[in-house]
Amino acid sequence: MNVDDIRRDFPILSQTIRGKPLIYLDSGASAQKPRAVIDAMVNAMETQYANVHRGLHWMSERTTDAYEATRDAAAKLMNAGDRAEIVFTRNSTEAMNLVAHSYGRGILKAGQAVVISAMEHHSNIVPWQMLRDAHGVELRVAPITDAGELDMAAFEALLEDGKVGLVSVTHMSNVLGTVTPAERIVQIAHAHGAKAMFDGSQAIVHRPIDVQALGCDFYAWTGHKLYGPTGIGVLWARRELLEAMPPFLGGGDMISSVTFEKSTWAQVPHKFEAGTPAILEGIGLKAAIDYVLGIGYEALAAHELALTDHALARLGAIEGLKIYGRAQDRGGVISFMLDKAHAHDVATLLDRQGIAVRAGNHCAEPLMRRLGVDSTARASFGMYTTMAEIDALADTLNRVREFFT
Amino acid sequence: MNVDDIRRDFPILSQTIRGKPLIYLDSGASAQKPRAVIDAMVNAMETQYANVHRGLHWMSERTTDAYEATRDAAAKLMNAGDRAEIVFTRNSTEAMNLVAHSYGRGILKAGQAVVISAMEHHSNIVPWQMLRDAHGVELRVAPITDAGELDMAAFEALLEDGKVGLVSVTHMSNVLGTVTPAERIVQIAHAHGAKAMFDGSQAIVHRPIDVQALGCDFYAWTGHKLYGPTGIGVLWARRELLEAMPPFLGGGDMISSVTFEKSTWAQVPHKFEAGTPAILEGIGLKAAIDYVLGIGYEALAAHELALTDHALARLGAIEGLKIYGRAQDRGGVISFMLDKAHAHDVATLLDRQGIAVRAGNHCAEPLMRRLGVDSTARASFGMYTTMAEIDALADTLNRVREFFT
Amino acid sequence: MADTFDDLRDLYQEVILDRGRHPRHGQRLETFDATAKGDNPMCGDRVQVWVAFAPDSTIAETGFEARGCAISVASADLMAETVQGRSKADTAALFASFRDMVRTGVCPACDTAMEQLAPLSGVHEYPSRVKCATLPWHALIAALDGTKEASSE
Amino acid sequence: MADTFDDLRDLYQEVILDRGRHPRHGQRLETFDATAKGDNPMCGDRVQVWVAFAPDSTIAETGFEARGCAISVASADLMAETVQGRSKADTAALFASFRDMVRTGVCPACDTAMEQLAPLSGVHEYPSRVKCATLPWHALIAALDGTKEASSE
Ligand SMILES: Cc1ncc(COP(=O)(O)O)c(C=O)c1O
Numbered sequence A, B: 001m002n003v004d005d006i007r008r009d010f011p012i013l014s015q016t017i018r019g020k021p022l023i024y025l026d027s028g029a030s031a032q033k034p035r036a037v038i039d040a041m042v043n044a045m046e047t048q049y050a051n052v053h054r055g056l057h058w059m060s061e062r063t064t065d066a067y068e069a070t071r072d073a074a075a076k077l078m079n080a081g082d083r084a085e086i087v088f089t090r091n092s093t094e095a096m097n098l099v100a101h102s103y104g105r106g107i108l109k110a111g112q113a114v115v116i117s118a119m120e121h122h123s124n125i126v127p128w129q130m131l132r133d134a135h136g137v138e139l140r141v142a143p144i145t146d147a148g149e150l151d152m153a154a155f156e157a158l159l160e161d162g163k164v165g166l167v168s169v170t171h172m173s174n175v176l177g178t179v180t181p182a183e184r185i186v187q188i189a190h191a192h193g194a195k196a197m198f199d200g201s202q203a204i205v206h207r208p209i210d211v212q213a214l215g216c217d218f219y220a221w222t223g224h225k226l227y228g229p230t231g232i233g234v235l236w237a238r239r240e241l242l243e244a245m246p247p248f249l250g251g252g253d254m255i256s257s258v259t260f261e262k263s264t265w266a267q268v269p270h271k272f273e274a275g276t277p278a279i280l281e282g283i284g285l286k287a288a289i290d291y292v293l294g295i296g297y298e299a300l301a302a303h304e305l306a307l308t309d310h311a312l313a314r315l316g317a318i319e320g321l322k323i324y325g326r327a328q329d330r331g332g333v334i335s336f337m338l339d340k341a342h343a344h345d346v347a348t349l350l351d352r353q354g355i356a357v358r359a360g361n362h363c364a365e366p367l368m369r370r371l372g373v374d375s376t377a378r379a380s381f382g383m384y385t386t387m388a389e390i391d392a393l394a395d396t397l398n399r400v401r402e403f404f405t
Numbered sequence C, D: 001m002a003d004t005f006d007d008l009r010d011l012y013q014e015v016i017l018d019r020g021r022h023p024r025h026g027q028r029l030e031t032f033d034a035t036a037k038g039d040n041p042m043c044g045d046r047v048q049v050w051v052a053f054a055p056d057s058t059i060a061e062t063g064f065e066a067r068g069c070a071i072s073v074a075s076a077d078l079m080a081e082t083v084q085g086r087s088k089a090d091t092a093a094l095f096a097s098f099r100d101m102v103r104t105g106v107c108p109a110c111d112t113a114m115e116q117l118a119p120l121s122g123v124h125e126y127p128s129r130v131k132c133a134t135l136p137w138h139a140l141i142a143a144l145d146g147t148k149e150a151s152s153e
């Protein structure tokens, strides 16, 4: 894998910001888009577009084929056993809401419990709170260690009374970079009669996901972080679960028949896809998946490991800089604070040098509280990130510290 | 308004289908995209993209501005009094589900009723059935006349017992072309203590919508039919209703604060927009709105009226062809059947000549039953449709009839 | 005039137009052993199939009522004719070959039975019409299986 | 080295850095008449403001505790100084001018009070930082109005 070649595939990387070359270290919030994704969407809009699933004409048939090919690509990406297990949503957030609604209200019973962890994104907290409040399902939170890893003993203890119907935890923290031991989580969940779901929003960008090998029951991710367009996400779920779950949204395309008295539902996955889908975004996402698989996860993971090691070393050497999260198994997301400067001031100073990092609570307020901070600065890497960019970050951070001293 | 100029703005219109120039008469299912929309999305991906609302860096600020400018454009398009009344959804279907969920479960009480009409799209039927079954709200259906107009007397009678909390009807039928008398519907609803919602998926493409003049409470539409991208729709609702309604989806961006015990919600409209939004699609939609407003609804409506009159005359002259829907006030959507040929066979024969029409139940099964058919063929027009294309349709239909005789 | 649609003669062969207009088996059986409905909600096609068995459990007779396009009615009619005298297993195998043919347009091991169905092979060029051709078969298989309803794939 | 950030001296003027580090009014008042919190959930800034009134109902003293960036702390501190001796209406008017200034960078009718706040005008070039500067004002206005919580726009 040649990073220079990759960078040429991403037109935005040649932009300058306030006169400085863009150093985009906010891929964890959303990744940039390669030419292949842009071209796929443009090509669809210029040469082959119509609504899908309903038309008998050429444009509609071709667009349906192109859109449905994304389902195959996503199934391949995750090694799903069955393409009907791929449900398209707007993003991870909607995927988790779908499960909280259709599995939570439809299958879980009041008195059962859902387990999440102390390092979840709000998207994997709030839907379960809403389920708790509407449906009487208990919400339990597995703690994390000071290193920022899931506390496995405490996690298992939460399941011991057999009340837990579903475990939903992140596969990789968007704040700490921690990768959770997914296979073990599934084993423990299943051993206690619970289903296991992962928020794979970050994880799938950094390592190959094999849902059959993981043995999990639900897996959610979002297109825009995997170099694809916004407006499309994926929920993978076991077919028998999808079949048992009531639908989430009602409307066109998700029905089998409609009378005013009663409607019946289409087969999975269509039962969960109401209305005109994100057609162009699906077509863009297929290009993103193909692009990622073309490079290969092995190369991506090696590049990321090198970047992360280098960044931990360089940032770790900055006086007064504290890194949050020291997990053994981790991805290319690093949260940090300077003793003399607030995260927002740091972000603004970096931005003035063309370096885009994120500062704030990263949609993980409870984790911030656990870490004892209000916010952190965060650098996150993509396949186009270079060692030189990390050096620029570290050099500039040194100067930021001087500025505030 | 010069149709030739407009056609040059839509790259796809120069495509050929099976060797014949494309005659796209399926805009009611989804419209084609002008160059301006394509360019806006490409420009964002190539020069200015990051996640919105959360970043302190330049790219994020600029992307947030571009995305939020869509809210202003949508507010202008609908003459909303307050930009915070514009909620972005995936499509109309999600907009109506949002209301069925947040207003339906959150505000309506069991024992109250919702009124829809006999000519609704499944998207404005199924969410209310799901509400009925989950929440004990009655579903009432206002009949239509043989001309395909809403039976206003019968409609009003349905509200007389004062139990109706919400009226949700189409502003323009996607099958019959009927435009409903929106102001009167609102007056009747309000006179009986009910809120009024319109499914404007078709209407907003064809005529100016002024929600303040209509006086309605909710108005839903979908970007891809208004020459915009897929993956984005709009719900307009009165601010005080949005403020009173509980949120629909939970996650990032829709919260004010999160603890495991309790979360509080962001201000409207963000309360209803969980997770990373359809950023690129929003940017594309703004270009579509600007394009439509640039041409002006007056010109669009005049063009459409001329097309529709011509089409009704030409199709009406074909022996054995029956047109469904003869409303006084109607838009450019015409459903028809040939006596000798099934709608699917008609669609396939037309397709062979490059003419794209839709055949089927148009996601309106109950209306099909009311019309006494299983399916119809439907031609629907866009701003780029020409008189010559309508002539080609009529000429070819004559030959189709011979083919099957 | 008619030559406008010459390229469609592959799909709408004379036998299809004829069977579509005047199916030979397009009626409900007076006495029958099994029946099932098929429904393609996306396009509105509906079919019901009735089957009477011979003493040896092969199909003695098939009748149907269809509301649908020329392709689906012709397919139902040709099906009714072709499955006569066949066992359940045999019929299922025939459907498998038929489905391959309408999807791909080719029929590698075509026997006489398949030749009777061959006029429908043109449908493979119109992917959204394939389910019109297979819907009656789904209903028939459902009837043989004792299921009441089939929906197209 | 420091010249790397020369273009940032507009935003981070010496008085901002100084007030951000060592606010003069950065403590809770022992006795007070009103208090309110301000919270900017997106970025994690939090501030609480305490106000003591003079007998004529003008502001006698303001104190605050802030967890936030240099901009928000400096803004709170300059605010505390500037609003002293002002009535509620007067304070609201000052906030309106201040908000205009931090959004646009200009201050058409700048009086002495606004000149004291002028070091914050550089924030208009960083739209996402504007709310850091206005958050303490929202909390102050909420306290004067008798509301307990304010959130930034
Ligand atoms: C009248 C009407 N309502 C609702 C819809 C649903 O729109 P969408 O599929 O974009 O949600 C459509 C179009 O399919 C429509 O024509």
Ligand SMILES: Cc1ncc(COP(=O)(O)O)c(C=O)c1O
Pocket: A028, A029, A091, A092, A093, A094, A121, A123, A124, A170, A172, A173, A174, A199, A201, A202, A222, A363, B252, B274, B275, B276, B277
């Ligand atoms: C771990 C994690 N979960 C969930 C999300 C939500 O993703 P989206 O906003 O695309 O729904 C994100 C990203 O924002 C994330 O990093």
